[in-house]
Amino acid sequence: MKTFECQVCGHLAFGEAPANCPICGAAREKYNEVKDAVKNPVDPANLTESENKHIPQVNISGSKVEVKVGGIPHPMLPEHHIMFIDYYVNGRGIKRSRLGPTQWQWQADTPLKAAAQATEELNLKPGDELKVLEYCNLHGRWVKTVKI
Numbered sequence: 001m002k003t004f005e006c007q008v009c010g011h012l013a014f015g016e017a018p019a020n021c022p023i024c025g026a027a028r029e030k031y032n033e034v035k036d037a038v039k040n041p042v043d044p045a046n047l048t049e050s051e052n053k054h055i056p057q058v059n060i061s062g063s064k065v066e067v068k069v070g071g072i073p074h075p076m077l078p079e080h081h082i083m084f085i086d087y088y089v090n091g092r093g094i095k096r097s098r099l100g101p102t103q104w105q106w107q108a109d110t111p112l113k114a115a116a117q118a119t120e121e122l123n124l125k126p127g128d129e130l131k132v133l134e135y136c137n138l139h140g141r142w143v144k145t146v147k148i
């Protein structure tokens with residue numbers, strides 16, 4: 001599947017670029033195709049320490065979605081932190097939790113949160129596929145997919 005990155009806010013779109021970025025509103029022309037934008041564990045049954053620090057842990061109760069980045073909590077330091085968590089329902093980006101500054105002007109001055117976690121209210125229905133994507137400034141994007 002092709003992957004496109006919004007050059008304004010770093011949002012990824014899968015399959016095709018949307019008419020407007022669901023996060024920052026930028027037009028389709030602001031999306032560039034990117035390769036290997038999401039990291040995957042080498043052996044999902046035996047995570048390395050680094051993989052375990054980056055793969056989101058997702059807890060859902062009703063409409064409340066709690067995300068913690070890492071089975072081992074990820075650092076939140078100016079030089080090494082989670083920049084944001086993006087949420088996708090059935091492949092479409094719907095929301096972002098901002099956790100810290102990014103290299104994009106659009107979110108460059110986001111205050112650094114104390115912990116690599118977020119809670120959001122999302123409208124989820126049985127059968128939906130929720131994808132939670134986090135972006136570490138040093139180690140890239142990691143995803144957890146959950147079937148509702």
Ligand SMILES: [Fe+2]
Binds near residue numbers: 074138
């Ligand atoms: Fe990291």
